[in-house]
Amino acid sequence: MISTVAVALFLASWEIAPRLRLVDPFFTSRPSQVLSAGVDIVRGGTLWHDAAVSLSEFAAGFALALAAGVPIGLMLGTFPTLRYLVDPPLMALYATPQLALLPIIVLWLGIGMGSKIAVVFIGSVIPIVVNSMAGVRQVERPLVLAARSFCATRRDVFIKVILPASLPAVMIGVRLGLSRAVLGVVVAEMYVSQEGVGNQIMRLGSAFRVDHLLVYVLLVSAFGLGLTTAARKLEERVAR
């Protein structure tokens, strides 16, 4: 309720302040202008193409990260020797913003979809690996002992104890990975791309089309918000 009021207040002042010339509408635009820009963009036709490009980059990169990150993380959590081996570079990567690697990725993969998929992958795979690994390590020892006391094989212990017990941590990794993936795709497109939502934002910015630019920004934030909310819901479900 209060947040609805807050949003309404914000929109109202955003609409009114430029009209009263308190701020320069050239830089801020107004909700009504953004709305009509939105209609333009939807009618215009390139939106669907750009959205499709960005979405496929995002989906491909994130799917790869999921497919590789969860098994790798679970394995690292299970085998300490392996973990000691990769822990320092992994933590270094975890602390590095994935976008710092963008120039070198472009050097390797060019400015097509491949480099964006790679940026999304690198950004989201690391939190997934790190959190899955932590999940396995946090499994309470008595649970494993209990399973073994009932003659569990190593496979049983993994499937019936380790896996379900680390699921909540894996989901945290997935949620963090999702937001890094959205960030990765948009920013990578801004710098090295000729299509996609990020590219549009950059172009519109250079062309001082604040109203059109904001439509794309809103689109991205709605998408990101939707995803992380869904991930959080899923997270609550698996966390007993």
Added chain:
Amino acid sequence: MTPHIRIDGLTVAYDKPLAGGAFIAVANLSLDVPRGTFVTIVGPSGCGKSSVLLAIAGLTKPASGRVLVNDAPVVGPGRDRAMVFQEFALMPWRTVVENVRFGLELQRWSGEDLTARALRYVRLVGLQGFDQYRPHQLSGGMRQRVGIARALAVDPEILLLDEPFGALDAQTRESMGDELLKIWEQDKKTALFVTHSIDEAIFLGDIVVIMSKGPGRILETIPIDLPRPRPIDLMDTPTFVEYRRRIRHHLTSETPARA
């Protein structure tokens, strides 16, 4: 007649991860447990009583000596033994009945409806109506009932209980002990029960084994000559009080006040 469990010169050692060398938890301990007896092991913390149970369960390898069950050496966990843990060790994502099913699944029980069997044991420990609850929705006492039901459901010959009521408040603890005895008296499985509590040890046990620490060894083995079934007010009788006095005497005189 051979004892159900024979512990023969058991030594259990753990590696010290930082200091190097090994920590001797149990040193050269021998004990015979006849079939159908309820043995309680009492002693200060760190005296290795849990390690004795883990060795019988086949969950820890002796540094030397051995454990025989039905004359066969223990080399790992087996269907003839089931354990109840102090920390309950329930799977938080499983419901009560699913937790009781857990051991049946792992032991690959077949030829009967496992859920129906699990439900029977849920009822046996007085949790009817709670079968769809998850552990975090239950009190400590109820959680340990699930732990007990899970162990009983696989119909073991030997029940190993590692301070099962250690995490419970005093009142719950007493009534849980009372109920455990009632269940136990139905078929008198061989039971080993580790505890801190002298009263609990006397009330439950046919034999009380007193252990000392540094490293773990047996100070004394005291047969408890009290009739069964044992009512809860047995604890106020002179014989009980006399047992309590004797055991406490052993524990205090033999354990230098270190901590």
